[in-house]
Structure formats: C-alpha cells, structure tokens
Amino acid sequence: MIELEGLTKRYGEKLAVNRLTFTVRPGMVTGFLGPNGAGKSTTMRMMLGLDRPTAGDVRIDGQHYDGLRDPLKYIGALLDAKGMHGGRSAFNHLLCLAQSNGIPKSRVHEVLDTVGLTAVARKKAKGFSLGMGQRLGIAGALLGDPRILMFDEPVNGLDPEGIHWIRTLMKSLAAQGRTVFVSSHLMSEMALTADHLVVIGQGRLLADTSMADFIRQNSRSYVRIRSPQPEQLLDALSGAGIIAVRAVDGALEVDGGKPEHIGELAAQHQVALHELSPQQASLEEAFMRLTAESVEYHAHSGPPGAGRPDAVTPDAVTPASRQGWGSDWKKG
Amino acid sequence: MIEAVGLTKRYGAKTAVYNLSFQVRPGAVTGFLGPNGSGKSTTMRMILGLDNPTSGQVTIGGFPYRKLPNAPRQVGALLDAKAVHGGRHARNHLLCLAQLSGIPARRVDEVLGVVGLQDVAKRRSKGFSLGMGQRLGIAAALLGDPQVLLFDEPVNGLDPEGILWVRNLMKSLAAEGRTVFVSSHLMSEMALTADHLIVIGRGQLLSDMSVKDFISANSADFARVRTPDTEPQQREKLSAALTEAGGQVLPEQDGALRVTGLPLPRISDLAHGADVRLWELSPHQASLEEAYMRMTQGAVDYRSTIDQRSGLQQEMPPGAMPPPQMPVAGQGQPGWYAPPPPQQGGQPFAMPQGQPAGPYGAPAAPAAPAAPGSTGGPNPYAQAAQPSAAAAQPAASDLTKPEDAR
Amino acid sequence: MAATQVVQSEWTKIRSVASTVWTLSLAAVVTVALGMLISLLSADEWATMSPRERLSFDPTFISFAGMSLGQLAMIVFGVLVVSNEYSTGMIRTSLAAVPQRGTFLFSKLAVATALAFVVSLATSFVAFFLGQAMLGEHSASLGDAGVLRAVLGGGLYMTLIAVFSMGVAAMLRSPMLSLGILMPFFFLISAILGNVSATKKVGQFLPDQAGSKIMQVVAPADNDTPYGPWGGLGIMVLWVAVALLGGYTLLKKRDA
DSSP, X not given: OEEEEEEEEEETTEXXXXXXXXXXXXXXEEEEEOOTTSSHHHHHHHHTTSSOOSEEEEEETTBOGGGOSSGGGTEEEEOOTTXXXXXXXXXXXXXXXXXXXXXXXXXXXXXXXXXXXXXXXXXXGGXXXXXXXXXXXHHHHHTTOOSEEEEESTTTTOOHHHHHHHHHHHHHHHHTTOEEEEEOSOHHHHHHHOSEEEEEETTEEEEEEEHHHHHHHHSOEEEEEEOSOHHHHHHHHHHTTOOEEEOTTSOEEEETOOHHHHHHHHHXXXXXXXXXXXXEOOHHHHHHHHHTTOOSSOOOXXXXXXXXXXXXOHHHHSHHHHTTSSHHHHTO | OEEEEEEEEEETTEEEEEEEEEEEOTTSEEEEEOOTTXXXXXXXXXXXXXXOOSEEEEEETTBXXXXXXXXXXXXXXXXXXXXXXXXXXXXXXXXXXXXHTTOOHHHHHHHHHHHTOGGGTTSXXXXXXXXXXXXXXXXXXXXXXXXXXXXESTTTTOOHHHHHHHHHHHHHHHHTTOEEEEEOSOHHHHHHHOSEEEEEETTEEEEEEEHHHHHHHHSOOEEEEEOOTTOHHHHHHHHHHHHHTTOEEEEOTTXXXXXXXXXXXXXXHHHHHTTOOOSEEEEEOOOXXXXXXXXXXXXXXXXXXXXXXXXXXXXXXXXXXXXXOOOOXXXXXXXXXXXXXXXXXXXXOOSXXXXXXXXXXXXXXXXXXXXXXXXXXXXXXXXXXXXXHHHXXXXXXXXXXXXXXX | OOHHHHHHHHHHHHHTSHHHHHHHHHHHHHHHHHHHHHHHHHHXXXXXXXXXXXXXXXXXXXXXXXXXXXXXXXXXXXXXXXXXXXXXXXXHHXXXXXXXXXXXXHHHHHHHHHHHHHHHHHHXXXXXXXXXXXXXXXOOOTTSTTHHHHHHHHHHHHHHHHHHHHHHHHHHOOHHHHHHHHHHIIIXXXXXXXXXXXXXXXXXXXXXXXXXXXXXXXXXXXXXXXXXXXXXXXXXXXXXXXXXXXXXXXXXHSOO
16 A cells, blocks of 8 residues: 655756645556656655655555665565666676565566566676566566555557566456556556556646546546337437437437446337447546646647647648648659 | 568578568558567668668569658658757757758748647757657658658657557548558557558568458457346346357456357347346457457567566565465465466467466456355455465465366 | 665675676776886886985885776776666666665675775785885885885775765766766876975875875885875875765765
C-alpha cells in the first residue's frame, strides 16, 4: 500500500505536484495517467525518496521510504530503463543491488531467468537494446520479491511478446495480492492492464476511480441492438419510454440504456434479438475528455482551438501542411 | 507505392532478411510487424537505400531509392528519433534538411506548427524529451510533402495526446492517397491505426493481408452472452442448449458466457427455444495481439520464464502476518510458480497463449476460478510470508495444477 | 540496512567496471615508470651538480617524481567512482536501494578509499625501490631516517588525492565538470601558484603542495614552509574533509 497525503513539490515558481492525496491499494493494478508534464515522474520519485516533497507526506506500508530496512524487499521500482552503468554486466548490476539489501545471489539468477536475460547476463548493459534494458530494469524491481511494485512506462521498447509478458506479469503480481502501480502513455495498453486509475493533470488529482467508472463518467455509453423485428422492438422501447436511434448499418442505439433492461423488455414482447451489446468509449477517449485542458505540447493544425483533442480529427490535421505553400517549388 | 521483390540481406553467415516480396499500396496505412530481430529495421533501411540488399530489390514508385529524382520530396521517413545533432536548434535542423532539397524556409515553420513544436523551435534539441524528439523527426518526414511515408515506432515516448495525434495524422495521410508504412510493437495501437498488415518473422514474410482478415485467419471470433444474474439456472440451461447445438461455451470472469462456433442469430434462436432471456448478446473479435502472437510463435529472441523465487529468504516484513504453514496445493501462489503448459512444449515461445487460466497467459481469468483448493480465498499477505522451504513445495505440486484449472 | 551489505554492494560495483582497472593501473604504471626515468636522469646529473645542490639532493623524493603525473590518473579514478552514478542514471537505482544517503556515500567512499590505499601504498613502495635501484650509489635505504615515513606518506598522499576528488565529484556530480576543474587545478594552477614567489605563501597551503611535503626526506635549501611533513599531511586531510563534508551535505539535501 502506498499512501500519499497532501504531497506537494515546488520547483521555484512552478508547482509540479499540488497537494496530491490518494492511496494505491494492494490486489490490483493501479494505472497512473496524465499528460506530459503533469507531475507523474516527480510523484514517483518522491514515493521512492529520491526527491524531497516540499510539503505533505508519502508512506510505504505505513513507513517513510528512508525508514525502510532493505527497501527492495518492500517495493521494487522500474523508473528509468537507463538507471544502470553501461559498463557493468547485467549480472553484476543486479548483484550489487541484491547485496545492498541482503538478497542472496541465487535470486539474481532467478530474476535474470524470469525476464529472459540469462543468455546475456555477462554482457555489458551498454550493448543492450531499449527492450533488453527495460527487462533488466524489471528484473531489478522483482529482485527483492517485494509486496509493492512500481513501473514507469514499462512497455517502452519491448516487442509484442515482451508487452504481453509484462502485462500478464503485472496482472499476476496483483492477483497475488501485491500492490502494482504503473504509469503509461499508452491508453490502449492501460485499458487491458489496469483495474483502477489515478489521473493527474498539472500536478493535481483529476480522478481516482475504477477503470469502469472512469470510462462511464467521462464518455458516452450506449447499447447496440439488432433484431429481425425492428419495428416491434421500436414500439416496445418507446412504450417503455426509451428513445432509440437508428444507426447507419440498421442497428438501433440506445443512449445510456441498460442491456439487461432492454433484454427483459424484448422477452416480454417476444421480440428476437440478434445483438444486444453494451458499448463503451475507449479509455483514450475518456482520458482525452478529462485532461483536455492540461496538455503541454499541442500538435496543432493552424486554426484556433486546434489543440483540443476533439479538434485533431483526420481532416483537420494536414490541410494546413498542404495549403498556402509549396506549389511554386513542387513543379521543379 | 513500395515494392519489394525477392529482397534478401545477409550479414556474414546470418541472413537478416530472406526472399521478401511485398507491396505497400497507396491510400492505406500498412502496418509492419514482427518480433525483435525479425529484420524489420533492416528492411526499412533497405527501402531507404541505407543498406544494400544482398539480392533482390526494393523500389519506390518504380525506382530504387538512390535513383529517385529528388528523393526527399517523394519519400519521408522517421527512422530514429535520436538522429538529430543535439546541439542544433530544432528549426535549424529542419532548415538544413529543407535547403538540401530546395524546400522553402516557410515550409519549415509550417511543419513545426503541424507537430506542435513552434514554441520550442529555437531550443537545442539536446534538451528535448523523447516525445519532442519524435515530433521533430515527424516534422522532418513531412517536410517535403512526400507521397510515401515510413515511420518506425512513431508513438515511442509520446503522451496520450501525441499518440492520438500521430494516429490521426497517419490515417489522414493515407486518406489523401499517400502510401503510409508504419512499424510498431504496440499491437493495440496498430489495431486502431493500420488497414493492412505485413508480418515478418526471422526475415521471412509470414502474412500480407488486411487487419480484419489477419485477425479472423489467426483466431476465432466469439460471442459474449449474459443471462439474468438473478436466475443461475437460466445460464445452465442456455449453456447446455448451446453445447448441444455444437457451440463451445466457456465461462467468463463476470459470469457471462463466451461462445464460439455459433452465429449470433442462432444463439438468439436457441435461447428463445430454451425459454432463456438474454441480458447481453454481443459479437467480439479476438485482439490483434492474440492473432499476432499465434502467428509469430517461434520467432522470438529474448524469452521470459516464470519467476522461481526459491533462492529468496522470505524475511517477514515487520507488521506482516506470521507465516501460516499452509502449502495447500495450488492455493498459495496462483499460477506464479506454474510451468508453461505442455501444449507449448517444443515451441521456443515463452508465454502460454490463449490458454485460459494458464500461469501467465490468463488475463481473462487470473484468479483461476475453477481451481480446487482455493475455497478460502488466498490470503495475499500469507504468500510472501511463507518460508522458502515451503515455497518450493507448492511449486512442485503446482506442476499439475494448471491442467486441472484448465 | 546493515552497512556491511552496502559495503559489499559497493565492492561489487567498483570491481565490475573497467574504469577502475585502467585508472588505477595507469596511476601505478605512470608513477613508477616516470619515477624510474627521473631517478636515472638525476643519477647522471650528480657529476655536474653544485655542492649546494648536492647538499639538498633527496633520493627518496626523486623516486616519487612520477607522482605528479600519476596522481592525475588517481583523480580520474576518484571522480569516476562517484560521478559515474550520476552520468549513467544509476544514482536513482542506487538511492532507491539504499535510501540512507549517508550510508550510501560513506560506504562507497570507504570501499574506493581502501582500494586506492592498497594500490597507492604498493605503488609507493615499488616506485621507491625501483627508483633507488636507478640512483645506484646515491640511493637511500628504507632504514635511513625519515625514509620509511616518506614511503608510507607517498601511499597516503595518493590515496588522499583520490578521496579529495571523490568529495569534489560528489559536490559537482558531472564527471566532465569535476575533471575540468581538478585536472588543471592540480596540473597547472597549483604548480604556478607554488612557483611564483608572490603567490608562494598561498600556494603552499594547497592540498597537493602541503601533502607532498611528507615525501621529502631532505629539506630543500631555501626551505621556509611553516609546517613539517605531518603538518603538511594534516593540511591536506583538512582539504579532503571539507570536500567530503560538502559532498555529503549536498547529496543529503539534493533531489536525486
């Protein structure tokens, strides 16, 4: 369990983290989301006692980080795949970490095996690809078999097999009752991994809810219905005061409806259903809606307001890159 | 249009790319997939004339890259975000690229605006984050307004807003009739972006088809069916009726049923016949990742294995519960110690794929709900506190457990 | 967290990077080889020396002449041991594993200092014996008054140079910046200040000038330094202590 209370970090005039209060609970994967510059990394560094909070408090299983005896046995972190000396072999890198926390050497071999680096254990880390460096960092996090794990952008540089592996690893760690805290920019990946979400923007807490609630609260959800008897179904629905809209492909869509409710209604009226599927927006859509105001670098296409994510539609992006220039030189 | 014919590249004894033939057509986003070391980068480099093929050839619009008249205006590429002189201003970096191919300076400001770097244009790229470097690389690719674009891992380091932007950018470039060729490791991202896929493994072509066909060809579509939660007997009844009709029925975590082998209207009729009311009946397609994993088994370089943890002295953290001596078979460590399932035997691939309740490969059912012996609900804290001697034992007994669970 | 664990870990760190081997062996080889060369040249020069020069001829000190160059490799060793943590990003991993920053820094310093001391002492003895062998009939022996003190002092001097560099690197973090300040300081500025009469008074209190006093057995003719060999070493130790204190204070205060 990680508890933050009023955690604040100020760099000069800039408030990087502003009175953050939340708890990361065991037994699930908690995703940590926010646009670039939202203060995610600063928060994670403060959790590990690397940066000192300007105000507030962060506790690991009730203790301050620097009060932990052998901290790697409590919390393992992957902060930065480059957090290692390139001239040192993978094995020695893990060995010096293990020794500092009284972890036996045999464990080093085990974690190397777990992340699939045994074959290159004696090679220097500077020859490693980004993905291999990431695996070595993950091995370091697993070293002390800790109850709490923290991963900052864990899939960076991994190939599909590696991505699949780290995702199932995180889920199984959580299923064992461990606390798993992951930051990522990949919404599609996060949607598959996290059970709970903590979202920050400009250093402030924007949301601290379950994945399902987050999507529900921040986007439109609807039910898609197909039936061989659409007219009867429409009658039944309107009889119950439910408004259905016909979609382009002939299906019916009910905004905010509950599928079980519609299913019962169809059964009552003896209408056959060929599809009855609850539809939800993606995590990405929900996230964009929530954080629209707190993004640092906007890709924009010229017209005012283009920074708003909903304005970055396929048609809005390139026209500016094509118009008003270039026709003179293109002919040459 | 990019066209490779019998493309082969050898480095000494190692063949990186072997007899690769494919076409990347305009008007679509074509994804380029493959495990690490499968030859993706080598192929990209040969397309751009950076490496010479050992045999075969690759052409862009009918010409090998080096023979293209004014190549920068026809082909734009993002290969490596760090291929920028760190001490140079972002704008000067683009300006010297522009001058090389006779592109006017105002185009530089345009592309800087397109990628959202106009405010940092005068800053040295040394101080750029990975995401900013990536944007600068994309700006360089767009500079000549080319008809053919190549992107290698374009979303690397971008934040969610940037990822969405790049995805939409690629789609709109394709919609304008350009050829867009993208490599990526992010299957979930690729599923949203690409229309067509080219998959290679160990330097050879594994697949060249549309995303939809690829998924259908490499995995099974299924239906999710939910019956009223209040009446469990309805679920049993439907389950029996569907199985009788030749469908395969698997329970899902939340109590729904996962049905393969029956079309939706048939399921509807069967439910009606059995007098079962439906609360959900939704069509699902397997994920691109699942399909990809199935296809590329055997072509992976670094494999992960299961964490054994036998060498760890399980020191009790202060405040943890005392070690209960309870190595009930299969209870303590759900799946964590279990070996890869035997079905994977012989295949040099780490993860058990598509095996529900397998040790690592069970996102749908991590708690192995059917596992006998887990009646009391495993105490999460008790596991860590188990003495190491006991830790080895459930590992051994778990050897058989995943099979039961399956 | 037992300090012995951290010391063990630091030993693994220091022995598993190539720079340790090459900086220390370079320090030893340069010190010994250059010492031998200068001893050999001095022995030849004896015949042409004035009586005054012969009077202040110090065979022990001459055999340590290579240290002026060898100490630069020692500086590189000291700087790299500490600043490698920062330049590679390892520091975050290290401090996450050992959050007690005092324990972390002083374990690292203890291991590096011990290693530097062993190498320096061996270098000092080897440089002395081989240097004396080159000097032939003008050589000193270990039993002569003050010679053993000078040879042991040579080992201490080189060690302290390394530790001073570690303290400076802990303050500055960047290896380039640390080397950019220390190298010219020891190779040029100190020598210039020490040789120009106007600044000599100040120069003789610099760490290397004061510290190297311990290696002298015969005082130079115009000796007017206000401290003896041990006093000089004491001044150097003060410098080292200040550097370490600065490094520790900053590490303690700073965000990693």
